[in-house]
Each structure stands twice: as C-alpha cells, then as structure tokens.
Amino acid sequence: MKSIRSVVAVVLAAGLALLLAACGSSSSSSGTGSSSSSTSSSSASAALSTGGYKSPLTEPLTGGKRGGTLNVLQEIDFEHLDPGIAYFSVDYAVVFATQRPLYSQKPNSTEESPDMAEGAPEISDGGKTVTVHLKEGIHFSPPVNREVTSEDVAYAIERGTNPDVANPYVGVYFKSIEGEPTDTTGAPMKGIETPNKHEIVFHLTEPKGQLVADALLLPLTAAVPKEYAEKFDKNKPSDYASYEVATGPYMLKNNSEGKVLGIGYIPGKSATLVRNPNWNPKTDFRPAYLNEIDVKIGGTSSVIGRQVLEGTNVVQNESSVAQPNIRLAAEKFKEQLEISPGGGDHYIGVNNVVGPFKSVDLRKALWAGLDRTALDKVKGGALVTNVATHFIYPTINGFEQAGGLKGPTGPRFDFNEHPEGDMAVAEKYIKLAGYPTGKYTGHELTTIVASTGDPFEEQAEIVQQTLKTLGFPVKLTLVETSTMYAKYCNVPKEEITVCPSVGWIADFADPFTVLDITFNGTAIVPTSNVNWGQTNVPKINAAMKAAENVVGKEARAKAWAKIDEELVEDAAAIPFDWDKQANIEGSDVNGVGDIWNVGEWDYSYTSLK
Amino acid sequence: MSTSAVELLPSGAGDLSFLDVGGIEARSPLQLFWQRFRRDRVALVSLGFIVFLLIVAIAAPLVVSVLGLPGPDVQNLNLTDSFGSPLGPSWAHPFGVDQLGEDVMSRVIYGARVSLEVGIIGTGISTVIGVVVGMVAGFYRGWVDTLLSRFMDIVLSIPILLLGLGLGAACALRGCVKGLVQPGLATIIFIICIATWPYMGRIVRGLVLSMREREFVEASRALGASDMRIMFREILPNLTAPIIVYASLLIPTNILLEASLSFLGVGIHPPTPSWGAMIAQATPIFNTAWWFMVFPGLALLLTVLAFNLLGDGLQDALNPRNAQ
Helix, strand or coil: CCECCCCCCCCCCHHHHHCCCCCCCCCCCCCCCCCCCCCCCHHHHHHHCCCCCECCCCCCCCCCECCCEEEEEECCCCCCCCCCCCCEHHHHHHHHHHCCCCEECCCCCCCCEECCECCCCEEEHHHCEEEEEECCCCECCCCCCCECCHHHHHHHHHHCCCCCCCCCCHHHHCCCECCCCCCCCCCCCCCEEEEECCEEEEEECCCCHHHHHHHHHCHHHCCCCHHHHHHHHCCCCCCHHHHCCCCCCEEECCCCCCCCECCCEECCCEEEEEECCCCCHHHCCCCCCCCEEEEEECCCHHHHHHHHHCCCCEEECCCCCCHHHHHHHHHHCHHHEEEECCCCEEEEEECCCCCHHHCHHHHHHHHHHCCHHHHHHCCCHHHCEEECCCCCCCCCCCCCCCCCCCCCCCHHHHHHCCCCCCHHHHHHHHHHCCCCCCCCCCCCCEEEEEECCCCHHHHHHHHHHHHHHCCCCEEEEEECHHHHHHHHHCCHHHCCCEEEEEEECCCCCCCHHHHHHHHCHHHCCCCCCCCCCCCCCHHHHHHHHHHHCCCCHHHHHHHHHHHHHHHHHCCCEEEEEEECEEEEECCCEECCECCCHHHCECCCCCEEC | CCCCHHHHCCCCCCCCHHHCCCCCCCCCHHHHHHHHHCCCHHHHHHHHHHHHHHHHHHCHHHHHHHCCCCCCCCCCHHHECCCCCECCCCCCCCCCECCCCCEHHHHHHHHHHHHHHHHHHHHHHHHHHHHHHHHHHHHHCHHHHHHHHHHHHHHHCCCHHHHHHHHHHHCCCCCECCCCECCCHHHHHHHHHHHHHHHHHHHHHHHHHHHCCCHHHHHHHHCCCCHHHHHHHHHHHHHHHHHHHHHHHHHHHHHHHHHHHHHCCCCCCCCCCCHHHHHHHHHHHCCCCHHHHHHHHHHHHHHHHHHHHHHHHHHHHHCHHHHC
C-alpha cells in the first residue's frame, strides 16, 4: 500500500504501511508472478473510460521525439528518493525513472514486466522458493559504474530491514523470507541466496511465493551497491539518498564523488534528472525520450496549474491537481489534460463496534440515504471519479467479478441501488433496526472526524446533513489530514463513529492488497489501524484466510470478489468514489501517465513534441 | 434636565446677576458626548451600520425568509455544474452559491451572528478581566504590580495564532480544560480572551497608576473608604471613557482574530457559517467562483471598518483634547 497522502489522502504515512498486510499472502502455481487487472469486459472498460480525454490506456508508448528538457512544477517536496525508503506517489515518479526494480509496470498496464529480471519469477518448492534470473549488461551510474549483480539486489532488500533505512513494507511483503523479520538489522538474510552473479533465490518460511513474487516490482528490489552504500547506511538515519546511484535511464545529477545533495536535489527547491551514461537501452523497455528533467519545488498548486496550462515544455506533478485547473483544462486546454483511472478509492469508515452503527441495518440505512453522486461531484464530478458501488476498484483484479461499475445487485443490496440516495430504503432499514418511525431516535452521538481542505470538508458536510436528516445527533470535527488519521481514525480507542475522508490505494493489482488489511478483523491494531470500521466478521476473516492461498488469477478474482460482496452486504464501510487522477501538461508535451502509482506522470515515456 | 447656573445658587447669596448668562444651559457629560459625536458623520454612519448588522444578525432567520433565500445549510448540488463548480450570482441567489449549493447570501447573514457574538462577548470578557487585573496592578503597585505586569507581558508574548491552532486541535473533539472549553464558538472566545485581556489590562493599569495619586482618591482614603470602594466606586467611573473607546477598538480586532482562526480551521465548524471559514473554503476555487470569497470578505471588511471608525469617533467625542 503506497502513500499518496497529500491531497488524495488515501493513506496516512509509513506507519500504517508497516501493518499493511500483516496476515496472509496470495499463492499460485509458478508462472508469471503477476496479478493484473481484468480490464477486458465492457463494464471494466466503462470504468476505465476517461470521457474522451487522454488516458494512459490510449497514449502511444513509442514514437516520441527524442531530446529536450522537461520542466516539472510541483507544490510539495519529495519525502524520500532512496529506493529503499520511497513510498509516496510523487517520489515514485522520480524513483521509477532512476531505478530499475526486478519487475516493473508499463504505464498502461498493471501486468508485471521483467525489468532487471530476465524473465518471470520461478516459484517452486510448494511456494516456498522464488528464483529470479537477472539480465546481463545493466550497470550502475557514475561513480560506481560496474555491472549490477544479484548481490546488489540482495543488499537492497536486506538494507530495507535496517532501522536506519526502515523500509515501510519490507515487513509486509517480504516477512516470510528466512531471517526476517526477527533479524531487523539490515544484516544479510539467511533466506536470500545468490548462487551466481545473475541469479537470486528467496527461501521462504511459508508457502507465500506468489506474494513475494508480486512484490518484486516494488522499488525496494532496485539494486544498491553494497561497497558504495554501506558507509552511508551506517549513518543514523541512512543518507544514501544524498549519494545514490541509478540503474534506470536517468540519474539525479551528481558530482564526481557521487554527491547528489545540493547538486541534483536541493530539498524544498529542485531536483535535476539527467541521462544515466551507463544505461543500456538494449536491456530496458523504457524509451526514455527526454534528455533532462528539471523539477522545481514550491508554489501553490492552483497557480502552478495555470502556469502549466499556459506554458510549453512543462508538466505539473502533484498528488491532485487543483479542481479549478482541471475544469479550466477540460474547457479550454482539452489536449493538455490526461485522466488516469486507477487512482485508488475512497469510502466512509463507519464504526462497526461502538455507537449506532454497530447495527448493520443502520449502516445500510446510511448507505442508502447518502447521495454518493453528490460526494463525487464536490470532488470534480464524473471526470475524476466513478461512483463506487463496492470495494475492489477498477484496475484491480476482481473488479469485474465483484460486479463492475454497477456492483452487487438484488434485493439484498437494495441500499446500494441508488447512488443518488434513497430515503425510503434508508427509512426501511432504520425501522428494521428497531426505530418504528423510520428516523433514528436513539441518543448515541455520531462523531464525525474528517480532513480539512477541499473536497473533504464538503464531503463531510454532506454526510453530516444526511445523518441529521435520518435523525442522528451529529458532531462534526475537522482536523488536518495527518491528525485525522494518526490521532482519531487510526486509533480504535478514540471510538470515532464516522470517518468520511479515508481511502486506499493498492501496491499492485491483487485484490488482497485492497481488502485484507482494511477489513480483516485479525489486522485490527491499537494504533495505525487502517481497518477503520474495525470490521471483524469471523465468516469474512475465514474467507480471507482461505482466499490468500487460492491459486490462479481468475480463481483469486472470484474468491476475493465474493469477499467483496460479503463486505458490501455487511455494509462494513460505504464506498463512494473510485478515483481518477487528472494530470496537466504544457502545450508541447506528450505526457504519459501511469494507470498505477495514482496515475502520476511517467518520465520515462513522456516526450516533447 | 437642564439647569441654569443661577438656579443652582442658594437664595440670598448677594448680587449674582453677573452670573446670569441668560439662555445658556449646562449639559451633562452624556449630552456633551452626544453633541460632539453627532458632528462626526463617519462615526454616525458606522454606528448605523453596526446597528443594522446587529438587527440582521439577531433576526437572521426572519431576514433570510423575507428575502426568499434558503437556509444557510440547505445543500443543493443541482446549483453546481458538472465539474462541481458553484454557480454565480442570480436573482434567486444574489451572492451565488458555494460548492455544496448553499446560498452565500444566507450564509453571510448568518455569519454575522458568529462575528458579532465573538466580537462582543469576547471583548466583554476580555475587558472585564483586563480592567480587574489592571486596576489591582495599578492600585497596589509593588510586588503585586510586578507580578501581574510580568504575567501580562508573558501572555502578550504568546503567538496567538499558534496558540489558537494548538488549542483548536487539542479541544477539537472532546473539549479541553476538563470539558470547560468545548469545541466551536466557546473555544474561539476562550482563545480570544486569552489573547486580548492584557491589552486592556495594561492600559487600565497605566491610568490607575496616575489616578490613584489624585486628590479625590486621597479624600476617599482620608474618609476611610476601603480599597475596593476606592477602586470600583471612585477610580473606575473615571476610566469609563478610555475603557469604552478601547473596547470598541478591541471588537474589530477580535472579529478579525475569529476570522483568522476560522480561516485556519480552528473553532467554528461546518455547517455553522463563519466569514473566515467561508473565505478559507473559497480560496482554492477563487478562479472560478469569485463571489464565494468576495461577499464574506466584504462583510468582514465593512464590519471591521465600521467598528474601527466608531471607535475613533468615540475617542474623539469622549476625549476632545486628543481630537484637537
């Protein structure tokens, strides 16, 4: 689960990621190791539609003009550019241009493509061994210059457990590697073997080979030269990022000693990406058209947006472009707007344990009464949202099996049938909950804690108004996004009734990464809890445990779609928005965004006209 | 009541005809004040605006109803376009609507309530605290003065917006000070009182320091009056004018402080309309919905201006020497 915290605010911070998928894994027979989206059906196509605007799904990945300098404007600074730490969409835009993990995704696909790897991962020994062969001829950028070996990949993963590196997800996806997580010192892991320079083998304590194989597309697997990086990793915290070398087509500008800080990256001001002279295009599928990428940090998103739309060789890189600029682009600069589906989802967390919504009927009443189209409209309408009807979102495997755009239907799901809200159905469920007037007449206060800022405040007010209409006594509190998560919604003992600003984005396209940690009762923790409703239904927990070991993409899609349906029937939370990311570019830019990484620009495919 | 100078003299007091100035009437301090104040047209207009604002705030539901406007928290997303941008001014919604389709004029009218409540109540409490502390410090002098004055200095050195942000966050959900300060309006007033009472306190202290040496105080003391009586029955009435003037100038400061805190998301929470919060919500969409910022901004500007001009007028009328 990757943080896109700033504006989209889908995830709090690294802390929650540590807890991400505490339980379970997916498994399958050996094969591609991919868990990709099911995007072939008409419903899925509709979900991925961008209303005629440019989309990563329709942008050509080849034939771009070579050369030129792209200017990037972004309001916020990077969090971490070290591939072993980075876990933020804005960081990923640079990390995936400068580093090559074992596997990666093309902009228009959630399929894993072998990157530093020669081919698909080989899962054997009943899912307890994963073997990857590396390509030859991949070299580190200056000053290291030498060829990448499997030991560099091993060190990259091992240093993730170093507390001074503190990778946020190594304990989630790689915890089954022998020697982890008890050995959290960054020392060599017993379970990582490098028989030769171009082969790496992962020995696991459990048959979770599929999960490990899927996770090999994360930047933690980007090679790091031990003899060069070790001295930086001994610092507290590691300052390898200030001297990092690259394996991708670009590198952060550095001096002869490799120093990046103050040269290729000036915190709060700029970053400069130049071509990696040691990058061999024959080993890579990225076209890497641009010669240089200059990132300017600072300013205000709404002002930056106008500069970009009226500029030339410039793009805006932001978690979320300001809504007025999206509108301006849609009306006057249509060719400079790209919409990426697959930006995650948002839903309303309702406390299943404490307060009025421990009653499933009252949860269904709120679901039925809410105008979900209104919640989406204040975010920008259909251009940047699809009305959510269940939890597995477009681009995630299992979306179609879970009902596609329409979601589960039938009498059991009548509360889900009218996205614009249906008060008659809401009253029906309130009566079923034991309130014969059709209005809630209990006295339990409904506390709402929401994020400040646009559109979260407006969405919270819509929820508040709906609750009042249904008779609930309501108290709305607005706090900063980070406070909302860290102090209230992620802390079960705070007993917040409704958290309307929460959301989720998957690390890769397996439904496990969308449903498990967020709805598995065994994953509830006292702090940094992301099972916001504290859903803990034994039947669903058991179904998840079984689904973790289901083999095969289609079978996994079906298994997790069934769980998705059960979560909807339980009204565990109220989904209202499948996000789409709007990206804007200058008039002479052929920008290409990703359908993953929240839809950020992909600099390795972007070119100038 | 007007009385000629001659009528005030005892009968048979000799030939006092030279005192008969015929036709000239003595005036009470209030009359003198009013005579001077009404010459100040700007102050009069300001007073009229404030009275109008008070009436509108008190009768907000009636005013909104008479104008045919929806209530301040009536949401109507049909009044936004397909991008979710609010529609501009029209006959039905003279000030336009916000992102939720709520009528901006209705919210501006109701927002006056918050501003005036905070301005007047906050100033009232600050004034009471400031006057009491200032009087005690100025009257007793010595270590009491030192203690209270340094305390005021400390309070004045607190960055109030940061304090507001901190308290706002701490009191956000369940209140603070053992529940005495609840989130919302009470938090804002609490913060404002903390911030502004020392200003009044220092002014009062300074005045009391000089006044306690005056003859009428000495006379009172000689007659055996208690400290409390001297402070509150002898000195305080002589401080009325500066206190009124300074309080009138404190009101717009407090209104602005409320707007600033609401702008920063502290205190007044939706759907209660507050001008500061409205301006904050309007900021990201100013490009496409200018009306959402301009009208609450104008309301804030005019209100603060009116109170400031009224304060100046009061100052001139109550202390003509300064005016000259």
